[in-house]
Each structure stands twice: as structure tokens, then as C-alpha cells.
Amino acid sequence: MNAAKGIVSRAHPLWLAYVLHRLSGIGLAVFLPFHFWVLAMAMTAPARLDAFLAMTGAGVVKLAEFGLVFLLAVHMFGGLRLMALEWLPWRPSQKSLAAGAAAASFLIASLFLLKAV
Amino acid sequence: MLSLRLYVLQRITALLMAPLVLGHLAMIIYATQGGLSAAEILGRTQGSVLWHLFYGTFVLAVSIHAAIGVRAVVHEWVGVKGVVLDVVMWATGLGLFALGARAVWAVTFA
Amino acid sequence: MTSKFLKVTIERGAAAKNAQQVFDVPAHESQTVLDVVSWIQQCADPTLSYRYACRVGMCGSCAMMVNGVPRWTCRTHISKVLDGNAVTIGPLRNLPTIKDLVVDMDPFFDKWVAAEGMHHGGRTREHPIAPVDEKSAARIEASAGIECINCSICYAACDTVAGNPEYLGPAALLRAWTLLNDDKDEGRDAILAAVSGKGGCHNCHSMGSCTAYCPNELDPMSAIAGLKRETTKSFLGRVR
Amino acid sequence: MRISGIERHDTDILILGAGGAGLFAALHARQSAPDGTRITIAVKGLIGKCGCTRMVQGGYNVALGGGDTVERHFMDTIHGGTWLPDQDMAWRLCEQAVVRIRELENEVGCFFDRNPDGSLHQKAFAGQTADRTVHKGDLTGIEIINRLMEKVLASGTERLQEHRAVGLIPTSDGASLAGVLMIDMRSGRFRLVRAKTVLMATGGGPTMYKYHTPSGDKTMDGLAMALRAGLALRDMEMVQFHPTGLLAGDHTRMTGTVLEEGLRGAGGWLINHAGQRFMFDHDAKGERATRDVVSRAICSEMRKNDNADQNGVFISMSHLGPENVRQQFKGMVKRCADCGFDLAAGKVEIVPTAHYFMGGVVVDVDTRTRMEGLYVAGEDAGGAHGSNRLGGNGVANSTVFGGIAGDVMGADIRGMTLRDPDEARLAAEVERAIHPLSRKPELVLPLRRRLQDLMWEDVGVMRTEMGMRRGLAGIAETSGALMDVGVAGDNLAFNLTWHDWLSLRALCDVSEVIAKAGIARENSRGAHFREDCPDPGSMADSEFTVACLKDGMVDVTREPVHFTIVRPGETVLPEGAPESLVAAQ
Numbered sequence A: 001m002n003a004a005k006g007i008v009s010r011a012h013p014l015w016l017a018y019v020l021h022r023l024s025g026i027g028l029a030v031f032l033p034f035h036f037w038v039l040a041m042a043m044t045a046p047a048r049l050d051a052f053l054a055m056t057g058a059g060v061v062k063l064a065e066f067g068l069v070f071l072l073a074v075h076m077f078g079g080l081r082l083m084a085l086e087w088l089p090w091r092p093s094q095k096s097l098a099a100g101a102a103a104a105s106f107l108i109a110s111l112f113l114l115k116a117v
Numbered sequence B: 001m002l003s004l005r006l007y008v009l010q011r012i013t014a015l016l017m018a019p020l021v022l023g024h025l026a027m028i029i030y031a032t033q034g035g036l037s038a039a040e041i042l043g044r045t046q047g048s049v050l051w052h053l054f055y056g057t058f059v060l061a062v063s064i065h066a067a068i069g070v071r072a073v074v075h076e077w078v079g080v081k082g083v084v085l086d087v088v089m090w091a092t093g094l095g096l097f098a099l100g101a102r103a104v105w106a107v108t109f110a
Numbered sequence C: 001m002t003s004k005f006l007k008v009t010i011e012r013g014a015a016a017k018n019a020q021q022v023f024d025v026p027a028h029e030s031q032t033v034l035d036v037v038s039w040i041q042q043c044a045d046p047t048l049s050y051r052y053a054c055r056v057g058m059c060g061s062c063a064m065m066v067n068g069v070p071r072w073t074c075r076t077h078i079s080k081v082l083d084g085n086a087v088t089i090g091p092l093r094n095l096p097t098i099k100d101l102v103v104d105m106d107p108f109f110d111k112w113v114a115a116e117g118m119h120h121g122g123r124t125r126e127h128p129i130a131p132v133d134e135k136s137a138a139r140i141e142a143s144a145g146i147e148c149i150n151c152s153i154c155y156a157a158c159d160t161v162a163g164n165p166e167y168l169g170p171a172a173l174l175r176a177w178t179l180l181n182d183d184k185d186e187g188r189d190a191i192l193a194a195v196s197g198k199g200g201c202h203n204c205h206s207m208g209s210c211t212a213y214c215p216n217e218l219d220p221m222s223a224i225a226g227l228k229r230e231t232t233k234s235f236l237g238r239v240r
Numbered sequence D: 001m002r003i004s005g006i007e008r009h010d011t012d013i014l015i016l017g018a019g020g021a022g023l024f025a026a027l028h029a030r031q032s033a034p035d036g037t038r039i040t041i042a043v044k045g046l047i048g049k050c051g052c053t054r055m056v057q058g059g060y061n062v063a064l065g066g067g068d069t070v071e072r073h074f075m076d077t078i079h080g081g082t083w084l085p086d087q088d089m090a091w092r093l094c095e096q097a098v099v100r101i102r103e104l105e106n107e108v109g110c111f112f113d114r115n116p117d118g119s120l121h122q123k124a125f126a127g128q129t130a131d132r133t134v135h136k137g138d139l140t141g142i143e144i145i146n147r148l149m150e151k152v153l154a155s156g157t158e159r160l161q162e163h164r165a166v167g168l169i170p171t172s173d174g175a176s177l178a179g180v181l182m183i184d185m186r187s188g189r190f191r192l193v194r195a196k197t198v199l200m201a202t203g204g205g206p207t208m209y210k211y212h213t214p215s216g217d218k219t220m221d222g223l224a225m226a227l228r229a230g231l232a233l234r235d236m237e238m239v240q241f242h243p244t245g246l247l248a249g250d251h252t253r254m255t256g257t258v259l260e261e262g263l264r265g266a267g268g269w270l271i272n273h274a275g276q277r278f279m280f281d282h283d284a285k286g287e288r289a290t291r292d293v294v295s296r297a298i299c300s301e302m303r304k305n306d307n308a309d310q311n312g313v314f315i316s317m318s319h320l321g322p323e324n325v326r327q328q329f330k331g332m333v334k335r336c337a338d339c340g341f342d343l344a345a346g347k348v349e350i351v352p353t354a355h356y357f358m359g360g361v362v363v364d365v366d367t368r369t370r371m372e373g374l375y376v377a378g379e380d381a382g383g384a385h386g387s388n389r390l391g392g393n394g395v396a397n398s399t400v401f402g403g404i405a406g407d408v409m410g411a412d413i414r415g416m417t418l419r420d421p422d423e424a425r426l427a428a429e430v431e432r433a434i435h436p437l438s439r440k441p442e443l444v445l446p447l448r449r450r451l452q453d454l455m456w457e458d459v460g461v462m463r464t465e466m467g468m469r470r471g472l473a474g475i476a477e478t479s480g481a482l483m484d485v486g487v488a489g490d491n492l493a494f495n496l497t498w499h500d501w502l503s504l505r506a507l508c509d510v511s512e513v514i515a516k517a518g519i520a521r522e523n524s525r526g527a528h529f530r531e532d533c534p535d536p537g538s539m540a541d542s543e544f545t546v547a548c549l550k551d552g553m554v555d556v557t558r559e560p561v562h563f564t565i566v567r568p569g570e571t572v573l574p575e576g577a578p579e580s581l582v583a584a585q
């Protein structure tokens, strides 16, 4: 059986939450250095930073910056959910509820961000 | 391959970052209301010890946090282990810290 | 059942890695996945290897991957897993295959022991039986996980086990948790040390596949969370 | 296969089987043997994951006060076995069970259900005069075996898993045991393991019947080996049938598995194909009568039915309220549902099913046999139960005598050395095992079915001399046919079909003994019911059967029971003791 089919057949809500959390974590770890590098331009090349910030209006950069914020929101809520799951002695039903709440909250958060950016 | 110590460190840094990230997000939303410029950012942050501490803490926490996170992912999904794994973790942490510190320095003091 | 025959694909491991073989198996009303596998060995291909013992969900030796999902085959009605009239059966994941559908369960049990998964007691057969309050919180917590049949299904479902060979895995950690909550057990320090090592409970990412697939509806994920709490508490206690 | 191709391995104490008897022996041997003693467990399956101790549902009999006494437990055991038990063994069983249960709770760490005051909860199986059965819900065996398994895995005992014993190899003079020939099932290679002492605890298992409860790995290998090695077997006609086995068709391994006793106890009804209850036609206690009575009633009900599509009878619980049933018998309802049956609201077809084997090797109270170096405990050993085993006495028996065997072997090896095997016998046993590999491959299953059908029909719940003679002829025919069935030998690694052949070989051999012993007992006692001799006979003149190979033929004799502790009509209970302490249902 091919790997993809094997994985999909075992998927379930908590597992998806795990994958999402992991992918967002990786995404952050990849993009954050880039973000830092851009900010550091304030010191080294303020003009370039301005030019860059101007570009945030432009598609690609906007997408990248928005992506970062989005990932951060997803990952943070996922992480808080996870820690609540681990440290608060909840019953399974409450856990699914918490997972649902976390999902809902990051949806709202990202909608909100989408509007703001 | 997470030991208790790394686990605790990762959770503590995560807890630490949560309010910082929320603050940061709020700040972005507020700041982007009227467009963004270097001067604006710098005007707000430059010389402020508070902002320095705010972002400094974040950078420190995120370096530790992400390094440990990357360690787990790279071990489980790429199969890296042993000394190489430690090297990857430290490189991630130090790299992030260096870049982050430079950025914080840039926006607060430089 | 729509068809009189089932199209059964067997993934035969070890010798013929990933070799798939398709069999037409007569369909019946009361038929488990184990019955299907048995029919193939008894009536079609005498060389097929698999493992079972109790045939009623008590021994935990018949687990296999059924359409990519780990299941106890003796207690899984075939109609539950059929895709049309087809099903794919392979050896349990995350353990070395011995032959065809038979896996080596030693790593699973070695980890069970490595997690201090055995009673540590001070009392002996000379002592009377101590009273136990079944309603106490600790006993309830321990009892919730005690009926594990060590079938390894959770172990096969867990992707952390797949990626991290040292990870003790859900069942061993669940056992450690029941012991930690057992008033009779005196191995607290040893258990906490055992589950805090390199392959310990802190490797778990709470993906919950263990709990989702445990055929006995046990909840290793929450047990592991309990271990994380206890170890963290004693760690922070030490630091302070 | 050349003898030189056999791997040879030495150990000090060898244990065959990893049920309650085998695992306890391993633990006790470790405690009693000198430091540095090599202890090895060889088992057909995985340690802790095969055999029937794991399948124990109801629980563990032990007298723990509250009015109950070892004497009372003993008397119940003697009555249950209709004066046929070896009384010294029965006494040892009842007396040591008290120690063993403390050991299980305190040293092994078992969880058992409690009363509100924290003491062990005990209930009464049929045939008991006190609430005596300690249990963990209705999954007592899983708890006992899991805890034992952990201890043994952690103890450093050498494991030979998926090693099937195929022959006991004596010394050249035949007086002592030198070692055991086994097949490493994973590789298909032969291995001879020599040991100073060997415990045989392979757990009997009457799986030669069409309907049977034991796990698939139990195929009478031990008793077949013992017979060939010249040992005496007793009470071989005594096969216990459980009245309520699931009936779901020939093609499924679920058929024959037990629906728990408690269903009848709680008020479940047995209903025939005409839709009528029938138990009160047979016994005043109705569905709550003892196992043997209910089994016979069901069989006679089945006989009346001449529709070939209608086989068993039904158990129906729905009148107790489906919700209530679902709650009270959660595990059982779920198990039935997994297999496609609705126990709570519908009815489930059932049939009596072969459950336990009272017969076994003749041993003394210390598990020694007449062959030096060979010990036998658990379901493989005969004597403790006589004609019928009480529910709850099975696991007590295996854990008590397994522990004793461990203690005794640990002490006995001090004066022993390894012995040299009779190479000719070794060669003969290998030859026997590889017999099918040089024949033309054919399916084994049809022959297994044939044996199971004829044992069920002719040597089953109700027997006659004529039927059993017919059975014997059928066994001989099946046995002969088996020798012409071959197994492809190109890959012997985990070759289940080869092992199916070997299992059937053992089952045929022991089936013959069962039938012959059944013919030899010309009365009806406990599990053995002769329609042509329904009378139990005089208790004072009780005899037990002893089977042995003589010139290659199974020979059955009868020996008088020695009433070493109590005589029929007497009791060891104090005068005026109430007949029963169990509240009437």
C-alpha cells in the first residue's frame, strides 16, 4: 500500500491537529529567520527596509508576511491546546471539545487577521 | 528524542511566548492600520527598554523552543540521530538567536 | 453482503518484501478478518503465516494492518472493513516482520519492561491482603488502564514510534501510569526515572492515535499526559 | 533431516508452556534454585499471550474466611469430582490457593475486585457452598497472566518463544528424561534442549471437538508426548463441556467460544428452535442448573430437532431489558456485537462446547512423575478434579501446582546433572515430526473437521459404548489418513500448515485414549455420561481409569480411589456446619 493512502486511512481529528501543529512549527522555523533578517535591515539598510515594507502591498510579500502571522496563530493555539490537554486532567469528551474550540478560535483569528492585514 | 529537561524547556518557552505573541499580533494589527514604514517602526521601538525586553525575551524563548522542536522533527521525520542531532539543535537555536538578536538590536538600539 | 466472494489482498512481508497477493475468499455472514486469513491458509495457500491464540479478543496476538489501520482481527467483523468487497491485510506496523503477517513483538515487551512495567512490592505472601478502596481517585485512575491486553495496536498506530525507535510507546507508558497510581506499588522513583529517559513519555506528541485505535477503549494518551504532569512536577520540585 | 542438523542447547530448568502453571513455575524456580541457575521457558506462542489461563473469565477459587474454610473448599471439590479426585492433590490445591492468592495480590501485583470495605470480593460459581471466587470483573485471566508475564519477562528467564515441544527424549535406560525436542517455529529448525528438570505445563485442551473453547495453540501436545514417553494418564474420559458456546457456522473461529456463565445466572433463558424454554423439563433449577446438566439438556434438545439447518438452541436475554443487559454484560454484549450478534435485544445461537480436560498425567502432590526429571502441572496433570472441575478451580490448580513445581525443581536440581539423550529415540521423534514433509501436499483441514465431528457425535456430551466404538474406528481411520497427507516442506519457517498437521497428530493420539477410557468407565460420573450406564455406581468403590502405552497400544486399566482424607458419606467439616453458605437464588 502506498504511504499516502496508509496515512490517510489512519487520520482522525487529534492526529490532524498534531500534523497541523507540526507543519506550522516547521513553517515558523523556516520563515522566522527570514523575518528577522528583514527587520535587521532597519539597522543596515533602512532604505531597503522601506522599499520592502512598501512591497507588503504586493502579492508575494503580503502572502509571506500574512503566512507567518497565520502560522503563528495556528501554532500558538495548537500549542496552547496541547499544553491544556497534557496538564489539565480532562476527560476525553472535553478534549475533543477543546480541540474544536481551538480550531474555531484560530479560524476566527485568521479571518480577523485577513481583514487587518 | 526528548528528555524531560528539553520537554520542560520547550513548554516553558512556549508559555512565555504565548502572551508575547498575542501582544505582538495586537501590535501588528494596530500598527498596520495606517501602512508601515521603517521610520514608524523605529520611532516606536527605538530606545525603549521595554520593547527591548519584550522582543529580547521572545527571541531567546523562540530560539530555545524552535531548536528543541526542530530536533524532534528532524529525528522523527528525517532520521537524524546522535551527535548530528545535537549539532542540528544547537545550530538552529544559535542561528535563530543570532538573527533574532540582530533584529532586536536593529529596531531598539541601533 | 453483495458479493459471494471477497477480494482479499495480503501483503506478505519479510522474505517477499511488499509482495502483494490477491485471493478470492468465499463470503459468509459471520466472518471476521481472522477467519478470512485462516481460510486462505487452510484452503488456498498453506504457506501463509499469521498469529492468533484466543480468538475472542483476550490475548492480543492477532493484530494486523487492515486497510492501513491496526486492528484485532479476531474481533473485527469483515463487513466493518470491506471497501466494496475488497480488503487489504498486512503485518502490524512498527515491529519487525518475521514472516508474512507475523511480527516480532519482543521490542514491544522489552520496552514494557524498560518502562518498569512490573509490580514493585514490599509485601509478600506472608502478609494479609491489604484493603483497597475501589472508589479512591488513584485506584479509579489505575483501573482505567489495567485491562490492556498488550496487543500492540496502539504501538502500531503511533507515528512517533514509527519515527523514533527508542520511544517506549503508548502501552508501556500506560502500564507505568497504572503502577504509579497503584497504592501497593513502591516503585515510584524507578518508574518516574524510567519514563523520563531518552525514550520516555516526553517524546509523545499527544497525537492520540493510541487512544483512537485501542480496541479496548483504553486511553494511553491521557495516561501519558499524567506521566508528563508527574515527571514535570517532580522535576520542578527538584529545581526549586 | 539429519540428526546432526539439530541445534543443541543446555539449561538447568526447562519449562514447557507459559500459562498460569508455566509462569508461576518460572518465578518460584528463580526463588528456590541456587544463584546462577539457568531457567528457560519454551512456549508454542508468545510468553503470556497464549494458553487458557489468559482466557479465564469467572475467577479464582480460594477460601478466605467469612465462614468459608479450606475444608469446605475441599469438600466441594470432592463432591464436584464425585469422589474421584486424588484427595491429597485436592487438599493441596485448596490449602495452597490461600497462599497463592496473597502472592498474586502482594508480590505479583494483581488487581482483584473489592467489597465496599476494601476486602476481596468473592462470588459463588455453581457447585460451591460459599462465595469463594475471587475475580477481576469477568476478565480475571488477563489480569493474572499480564502481571505474571511482566514479572517473568523482567526476571531474566531465558525465552524460547514460538518453540513447539514435539518429543520428550529419555535417557537410554528410559528411566529419566534427558531433554525435549522442539521445533523453533520461526525458522522451522529442530532444537534439542537438555535440562536437569523439565516441567510440562502445556495445558491439555480438548480441541478435538467440533465446538471447543480453548485457545488455538492448545492441541494436547503434552499428553500425546507423555503417552509416547511411557507415562500413565488418568481420568482421560473426563472432558468438561461448557453449555453456552457461540454457534456461528463452521467457517468461523468464533464458533465454540464461551458466552459467560453469568448470563444464565442472571436469569437468561435458553430457547429451542420451536421458540420454547426447555430447561425446566430437565432440572428444577432450570437454566441455573450445573454445567453438565445444562449441556446434556441442550444436546437432547438438539437431537429432537431434525431440520438440518437448525443446529443449536438460543440464549435470550432481552426479557431482562436490553439496556440493563448492555450494562451488566458490557464485555459480552460488545464481543457478540463485534461478531454481528445482538445479545442484549436479540437471541444468540449456542451449543455446548468442550472446555476443560480433567484427565492428565499421573503425578504426586509435588508434581513429580515416575520419570526422573519430568514434572507436570496445570491442566496437563490429572487427579485434582476427578470427574468434574468446579468453575474457579482451574486457574487455582494451575497456579498452585505451577508454583509447587518451581519450588520442587529448584530444590531437586541441586543433586542432578545433565543427562545424555537416547539418540535412537531422538531420531525417531524427528522422523515422526518430518513425516508429512515427504508426502504429497494436501489440505489438513478436512481431516481435522472429520475428527472434530466424530468426537462430538460419538465421544461427546452423551456417550454409549456403541457410539464410542464407532468413534474409535473413525479415529483410527482419520489417524491413518493423516499419515498420507503431506505438507510442502520447501519453507519451514512459520509453516502453520506443518504445525496444523502436528496438532492433528497429537489430537488423534489423545482422542483414542479418551474413547478407550470412556469405554472402560461403565458408569456415569460428573462430565462423563453414559446413556447406556446412567448410574454413577457405588461411591465407596470408586475407581479411576489409567491409560498407558503397552507394546505400542493404548491400554486402559482401572484403579481404586484411595480415600486418604475422607470417605464417601463422611465429611471433614465440623459437625453441624451448614450445607451451604450461599444465599439461595
Ligand SMILES: Cc1cc2nc3c(=O)[nH]c(=O)nc-3n(C[C@H](O)[C@H](O)[C@H](O)COP(=O)(O)OP(=O)(O)OC[C@H]3O[C@@H](n4cnc5c(N)ncnc54)[C@H](O)[C@@H]3O)c2cc1C
Pocket: D016, D017, D018, D019, D020, D021, D022, D042, D043, D044, D045, D050, D051, D052, D053, D054, D055, D056, D057, D058, D059, D060, D061, D163, D164, D165, D166, D201, D202, D203, D204, D213, D214, D215, D217, D218, D219, D221, D222, D258, D355, D356, D377, D378, D379, D380, D391, D392, D393, D394, D395, D396, D398
Ligand atoms: C474460555 C475459558 C474460560 C475459563 N475460565 C475459567 C475460570 O473462570 N476459572 C477457572 O478456574 N478456570 C477457567 N478456565 C480454565 C483455566 O483456564 C485452565 O484450567 C488453566 O488456565 C490451565 O492453565 P495451564 O497453565 O495448565 O495451561 P494454559 O494456561 O492453557 O497454558 C498452556 C501453555 O502451554 C503452551 N503449549 C501448548 N503446547 C505446547 C507445546 N507443544 N510446546 C510448548 N508449549 C506448548 C501453550 O501455548 C500455553 O502457553 C477457563 C478456560 C477457558 C478456555
Ligand code: HEM
Pocket: A021, A022, A023, A025, A026, A028, A029, A032, A075, A076, A077, A078, A079, A080, A082, A083, B010, B011, B014, B015, B017, B018, B021, B062, B065, B066, B068, B069, B070, B072, B073, C204, C205, C206
Ligand atoms: C506562541 C507561542 C508558541 C506556543 C504556545 C508553542 C507551543 C508549542 C508546543 C507545546 C510544542 C510541542 C509540540 C509537541 O511536542 O508535539 C511546540 C513545538 C514546536 N514549536 Fe512551538 N510554540 C510557539 C511558538 C513557536 C514559534 C514562534 C516557533 C518557530 C520558530 C515554534 C516552533 C516549533 C517547532 C518547530 C516545534 C516542533 C513541532 C513538533 O514537534 O511537532 N513554536 N510548540
Ligand code: SF4
Pocket: C060, C147, C148, C149, C150, C151, C152, C153, C154, C155, C170, C171, C174, C213, C214, C215, C216, C217, C218, C220
Ligand atoms: S493500550 Fe489498547 S491498543 Fe495498546 S496494547 Fe493495550 S489494549 Fe492494545
Ligand code: F3S
Pocket: C157, C158, C159, C160, C161, C169, C170, C203, C204, C205, C206, C207, C208, C209, C210, C211, C220, C221, C224
Ligand atoms: S499515538 Fe503516540 S504520540 Fe502519544 S498520544 Fe499516543 S503515544
Ligand code: FES
Pocket: C052, C053, C054, C055, C056, C057, C058, C059, C060, C061, C062, C063, C072, C073, C074, C075
Ligand atoms: S486471537 Fe486473541 S486477541 Fe485476537
